[in-house]
Amino acid sequence: MNLRGAIDDAYWAMLASAHLPGEQYTEPVGDPGYFGPDSAIWYVHGDVSGVLGGVSGLLLGTLNEPVTHGTNRHSDYLRDPIKRLGFTASFVLGVTYGSTPVADKLVNTVRTMHKRVHGTMPDGRAYSATSSEDIIWTGVTQAYSALRAHVRYHPRPLRGRDLDRYLADYAVISERLGATDVPKSREDVKDYFATMRPRLTVSEETLQAVRFLRGAYGDDRATRIGSQIVSRVATDLLPDWAKRLLGLHPRTPLTPALARAAGIAITRTLRYGVRHRSIEEAHARVGAPYTPPSAL
Template structure:
């Protein structure tokens, strides 16, 4: 693999190109498309739904979260009705990177934006969901506004992000904070209209055990595999970096999902992928720096609220 060779050899000249190429690919993936209303300033003093001391802010303040987000999309694709609805009512097949960008846009807004902005974003997405419903050729129904579909999408995203955090963050959260993370992420899913969302790691494991008989590898799931196993970007370093990120996302899947995807069990390849991604993520932390989103959110949350004086 090109990336692992570069990292092992430590070629300084190529390392600079690698960082620039991967940073560009990273930015393109995160900004492929944005939902209307995404912004992180004002009102002053508003901490948003979670705030600076939340597990949500800590976990999402790291590039490992995007690897987890991709894993969440891959895992979520095993639920055929949800995947069918996505393909039927969106341009996902033609623009999968755009869908990834919109997912990132939504999660970022709910995590970092002020409370009124997050609430408005929820209403925007709920209006979009109202149009996504129907019946599959085999008679099964799908409905993006149903509690069942919302819970599946929300739980797979939360699971992917926290699993990536636990594996790749240099200072991962405690077991108790993992439960706090699931509880915080459940707030987002419930705001979209879901009920009885799992709120602890044990609840999530029980939920997956209940869902597993409904999960399949379908033709539409295969489209997801084809996209996420291919390179993204025009340069060799960007393409190699994106391929590593996507490979790591598949490697992050739980064992039962890997079986459904028929992924080979190759410990040596697994070790190389994980080692290379750890180095790659650290390169991103060092080269990309602090997110402008976090900077704006912290400034907003810690600012003194404006007080309107009343006279007369």
């Protein structure tokens, strides 16, 4: 096997290790789905930098303790993180690039799963994956982090109002999952975090989740080393206020420089080797040309 094939196989062995039922990108022909090829979300999610943003979003998301508690109680990600990553990638890619009936099916599947995730924390705070507040937190932390990774590591990142277009696109996903009054611009997100920050807490459960996300996982040595590098790059993408809360603020000025050099190396390597077949199929479905980020 050549180097490109090995990179492609390793990447999809992690990201596509599990699929939600109904995920496909070829039918019905001509249906652009929720967004379409000219959307900001198709552009942003078409690059491997989104993986770095996804991990950073998970780290940021731990600061909402009820959401973290609910995830821990109703998910097996601590036992099988690769499978959980696969399901998450299946949902995000499917809703982004799938046709309308495919996206609707995936949304309905996740909404059904969310109905089982509810309860009360030991201190009396309630959590529910169907609540608008919890859906917004999960969506905003992921979209915000994906955008930070995109701006820093994409070879030709979106700028200005196009960044707001991406946030508005991602808000559609949160709305389809049942949220209302979702932030849809950079200014909205800034105001949202200003409102949320006094409510964010760091408990032992939060720190346990962070240690797990920053640890090594995978079945082989290369995957485990790679996962740790990704987690360090993802940590660097966090806003300063989140790093301080989590005790992850860099100890020396060299730390961010090393993380960003690693981020550049990872994204360049993945762009060289990874083929986005599902995105190619989505473009073909609507008759739109496709240019992979490696060719930009």
